[in-house]
Amino acid sequence: MPKKLDPKMLASFVQEAHSYLPQIRESLETFQRDATQREVLEEALRYTHTIKGASVMVGLPVLSHMANYAEGTLEEMVTGQRAMDTACSTWLQQTMDQLEHYLDDLLSGDMQQQALVAAVVQSLRRFKNLPEAGDMAALKAAMGVQQEEAAALEAPSQDQPNSPTTAVASDDQAAPVPEPASVAETPGTLDALVAAIDHDVHQVYGQNTKSTVPLGPLDGQSQTERYVLFTLAGSCYAVPVPSILEIGRIPHSTPVPNVPAWVRGVINLRGEILSVIDFRTFLGLEEAHHGERSRMLVVKTARDEIMTSLIVDQVMGIAPLSKTRMETPAAPPGNKVVPYLHGAYEYEDQVCAVFDLERLLLSPEVRQFE
Amino acid sequence: MSKILVVDDSPTTLKMVTKTLATTGHHIITAGDGDEAVQKAETEHPDLMVLDVVMPHKNGYQVCRQLKTNATTKNIKIILLTSKDQQVDRFWGMKQGADAYITKPFEEAELLATVTKLL
Numbered sequence: 461m462p463k464k465l466d467p468k469m470l471a472s473f474v475q476e477a478h479s480y481l482p483q484i485r486e487s488l489e490t491f492q493r494d495a496t497q498r499e500v501l502e503e504a505l506r507y508t509h510t511i512k513g514a515s516v517m518v519g520l521p522v523l524s525h526m527a528n529y530a531e532g533t534l535e536e537m538v539t540g541q542r543a544m545d546t547a548c549s550t551w552l553q554q555t556m557d558q559l560e561h562y563l564d565d566l567l568s569g570d571m572q573q574q575a576l577v578a579a580v581v582q583s584l585r586r587f588k589n590l591p592e593a594g595d596m597a598a599l600k601a602a603m604g605v606q607q608e609e610a611a612a613l614e615a616p617s618q619d620q621p622n623s624p625t626t627a628v629a630s631d632d633q634a635a636p637v638p639e640p641a642s643v644a645e646t647p648g649t650l651d652a653l654v655a656a657i658d659h660d661v662h663q664v665y666g667q668n669t670k671s672t673v674p675l676g677p678l679d680g681q682s683q684t685e686r687y688v689l690f691t692l693a694g695s696c697y698a699v700p701v702p703s704i705l706e707i708g709r710i711p712h713s714t715p716v717p718n719v720p721a722w723v724r725g726v727i728n729l730r731g732e733i734l735s736v737i738d739f740r741t742f743l744g745l746e747e748a749h750h751g752e753r754s755r756m757l758v759v760k761t762a763r764d765e766i767m768t769s770l771i772v773d774q775v776m777g778i779a780p781l782s783k784t785r786m787e788t789p790a791a792p793p794g795n796k797v798v799p800y801l802h803g804a805y806e807y808e809d810q811v812c813a814v815f816d817l818e819r820l821l822l823s824p825e826v827r828q829f830e
Numbered sequence: 831m832s833k834i835l836v837v838d839d840s841p842t843t844l845k846m847v848t849k850t851l852a853t854t855g856h857h858i859i860t861a862g863d864g865d866e867a868v869q870k871a872e873t874e875h876p877d878l879m880v881l882d883v884v885m886p887h888k889n890g891y892q893v894c895r896q897l898k899t900n901a902t903t904k905n906i907k908i909i910l911l912t913s914k915d916q917q918v919d920r921f922w923g924m925k926q927g928a929d930a931y932i933t934k935p936f937e938e939a940e941l942l943a944t945v946t947k948l949l
Contacts, residue, residue: 469842469845469846472841472842472845473842476840476841476842506839506884506885506886509884509913509914510839510840510884512913513840513843513882513884513912513913513934514840514842514843516913516934516935517840517842517843517846517934517935517936518842518846519935524913705925730883730889730891730914732891732892763899764895764899
């Protein structure tokens with residue numbers, strides 16, 4: 461059952477979206493002229509995201525789908541995965557034109573949705589160099605949503621319960637429109653985090669990962685804690701799982717002038733501006749080029765005062781380590797690592813040093829760049 | 831009767847959420863960005879907030895974290911309501927201390943049930 465469209469809400473949305481489009485266009489033009497003005501790009505992304513969210517709220521999943529395409533491209537630009545070249549600029553401006561056409565058609569009642577969606581889907585796929593062979597599947601998926609929306613536009617004006625928006629799925633097209641509403645099951649728990657990290661590690665390393673820890677509860681004595689194991693310059697290190705928010709590939713970061721070499725720059729991670737710390741360089745270890753297996757750990761202090769990201773050579777997996785077996789780390793005087801260590805374990809025939817992240821992140825050296 | 835603060839930078843979404851929550855009989859107040867949300871949370875003392883994530887100034891994650899680490903506002907129940915629907919977004923949201931996470935478009939019944947459960 462398609463969702464009934466509320467004329468008042470629809471009119472409010474059209475007016476709202478119309479007010480954003482000139483600002484998005486202006487932001488894109490400004491950024492194309494001066495790529496240092498990243499804040500205007502973030503503004504364009506925010507307005508596009510708002511159109512995506514508000515359109516699906518008023519019952520226009522097709523429009524949300526179109527805005528979602530543009531949002532995905534803008535996100536790639538904000539995170540530095542895509543440059544603002546002529547092709548990108550042209551495609552974004554065209555998509556904004558098509559969004560505007562859609563809004564105008566909505567007001568005039570002369571809906572040409574199918575042609576608009578086809579144009580957006582096809583132009584996105586050419587822009588992203590996706591094969592023409594997949595166009596039909598992508599179009600069919602998009603039009604499945606479109607049919608539901610068309611039915612809603614024709615629906616009689618009587619109260620009906622909302623129906624979930626059809627999720628769009630296709631081989632290689634951009635992200636689907638939002639799934640139906642749902643409340644998180646049990647996120648935020650330690651096991652959820654372990655599961656997320658395990659999933660990430662498994663995806664990267666397949667079956668050969670050392671991550672063999674069951675996700676069930678640990679022993680009730682709290683003498684064992686889960687740690688994420690990683691390597692730096694050939695040695696094994698660990699940090700407790702609760703202090704890790706995310707593990708990901710190394711993103712493009714924006715360089716910052718007049719900072720030590722170990723600050724590679726800053727990134728915008730879901731609205732948080734984080735420093736990217738080259739952990740090897742910070743600890744005075746031998747420098748190395750970061751490779752395919754290098755990862756970024758987003759870490760935080762227990763009370764959330766500091767959040768930052770550390771680049772490590774490789775994430776090995778997750779292991780339960782017993783607090784009672786922790787030993788005092790031994791190292792020559794002057795070693796820069798030792799002051800930040802909590803202890804060391806012997807794990808699978810190698811010594812694994814455990815970082816005291818509170819000490820590390822709250823150190824004046826790190827804090828000055830937060 | 832409880833007080834609910836609804837925060838969203840989209841006027842349309844703000845109206846839709848407010849309209850849905852008006853049926854509960856609770857007192858509804860609104861804010862249009864993150865800074866206003868923090869200010870109203872501190873002065874109006876709502877019992878619950880329905881909080882968008884992507885907003886001007888402070889985003890919803892920052893607002894959530896700030897309020898949950900402040901002794902005077904930490905007991906405000908927070909529902910993140912966002913079209914950021916990736917699992918990692920959901921997980922990130924809950925890490926900020928949110929009490930529930932609902933994605934747009936929300937089911938009215940689900941939003942109302944979550945509000946009832948948290949109040």
